[in-house]
Amino acid sequence: MQASPCGTTLLFTDIEGSTRLWEQEGARMPGALAGHDAVLRAAVESNRGTIVKTTGDGIYAAFGDPLDAVNATLALQQALGDTKATNEILFRVRCGLHLGVVERRDGDLFGSPVNRASRIMSAAHGGQVLLSQAVVDHVGKRLPPLVSLCDLGGVRLRDLAKSEHVYQLVHPSLREDFPALRSLEATPTLIGADTTGRHTGYALGSKYFSEIRVTAESCECGTNFPLARVRGHSANASFGRRATAGAPGRF
Secondary structure, eight states, X not given: OOOBTTBEEEEEEEETTHHHHHHHSTTTHHHHHHHHHXXXXXXXXXXXXXXXXXXXXXXXXXXXXXXXXXXXXXXXXXXXXXXXXXXXXXXXXXXXXXXXXXXXXTTEEESHHHHHHHHHXXXXXXXXXXXXXXXXXXXXXXXXXXXXXXXXXXEXXXXXXXXXXXXXXXXXXXXXXOOSOSSGGGSOOOEEEOTTXXXXXXXXXXXXXXXXXXXXXXOTTSOEXXXXXXXXXXXXXXXXXXXXXXXXXXX
């Protein structure tokens, strides 16, 4: 792998619900995981990537060209759709792609882009592929045939001060509709009291959350206990904007 001047593209993957699968399919899981690993390794290496390390239920890989990373991710998702390769167990794998300048040492990569790529992956659902703004900027108009991007907007990622603008990889062979991203926006915070004694809270960081009102009501023991009534929902993926070539503000 030869890194480009703009940096290295990093891919993190993870199997959704692996603990549950071990409980339900314990006898078949070793063979299924071996097949999963083989599928991912073939997808990465056939697209000029390098597997930096395996992470138990996933991999951490690096690419010199972000387009190679996109092609590898699409290939592995398509291959995992055929359960013959994974001992007849369907794995739903979440993927995150980010690009940045990293430090290479003792066969590993270090730096904030590594942490950000991992957090982007963690925000995805099984079967979903998320790309950072940096990856989209450097791929440009070189997307493979039938591939488009769905703009999901900015998301706040755990332990990272700066939010990330993310896009979902869209292809006819991939699932397209997902719940809200698994990000900090998914949990409303900050409950306070106004001058009337009513407790009113607002969900921070997401334009998709409606107002949340919490009214103090008495419980059986006589103590005022705030009961939340929530209206509205967060649906980053459902309300994403498809990014296609030729339209203003799109790719």
